[in-house]
Amino acid sequence: MTTVIEDIQKDAKQRMQKSVEALKSELVKIRTGRAHSSLLDHVTVEYYGAEVPVNQVANVSASDARTLLVTPFEKGMAPKIEKAIIQSDLGLNPASQGEVLRVPMPALNEERRKELVKVVRNEAEQARVAIRNVRRDANSDMKTLVKEKEITEDDQRRGEEQIQKLTDQFVAQVDEVLEQKEQELMAI
Structure with a gap:
């Protein structure tokens, strides 16, 4: 029983x-002032007709406490990833440096x-x-x-x-x- x-x-x-x-x-x-690679986990980007998380098409790492570094696995993905990050609800503005995106964390x-x-x-x-x-x-x-x-x-x-x-x-x-x-x- x-x-x-x-x-x-x-x-x-x-x-x-x-x-x-x-x-x-x-x-x-929910963003704090610190850069954390999991911050972009729910941001999706169009990849060969499918929406996939950014971390599946690029390496996302924190280069310092206030900056994320996004390195796409394929050359043509940087503009798509940049657009996806801008359109996300995170309020982030990535800066493109060739094939690498720097995403600064604005202070709160x-x-x-x-x-x-x-x-x-x-x-x-x-x-x-x-x-x-x-x-x-x-x-x-x-x-x-x-x-x-x-x-x-x-x-x-x-x-x-x-x-x-x-x-x-x-x-x-x-x-x-x-x-x-x-x-x-x-x-x-």
Whole structure:
């Protein structure tokens, strides 16, 4: 009987973990003042009729703390990559130097930093909501099992306590990720 509850808990834990991972991947896209090669991960460029991420058609590296270096694998790709970076929502202006693109990171002013903190907090809240939705689904699965007399009400209560502990654990992880990103954004 408890294996059914364990399955529900295991599924809930995996889904909550995915929510935290999704938050982390979203926050990587939110730019701080530092250059980081993963900044261009979600920028796509047209390559032989298909949209592919920049990092699949070029080498992206940080040449220093404020500059990304983009070196295309093929000679004709530099203008396409430059256009894709300009059209992205990152607000970056690459400078072409022959076949190499230099992408300087503009310094963030105080107002922009505060805007980004609001965006980060919103992303974190969405992750918390997703985690709570997983908790609700797991608890509802347990109620269904009680109605079908597959588990006892005591089992249900114990299972719900475990799900709540998982929820608290993953919400704490979200808060930790949020705090790190806020500090990163506000650091000059």
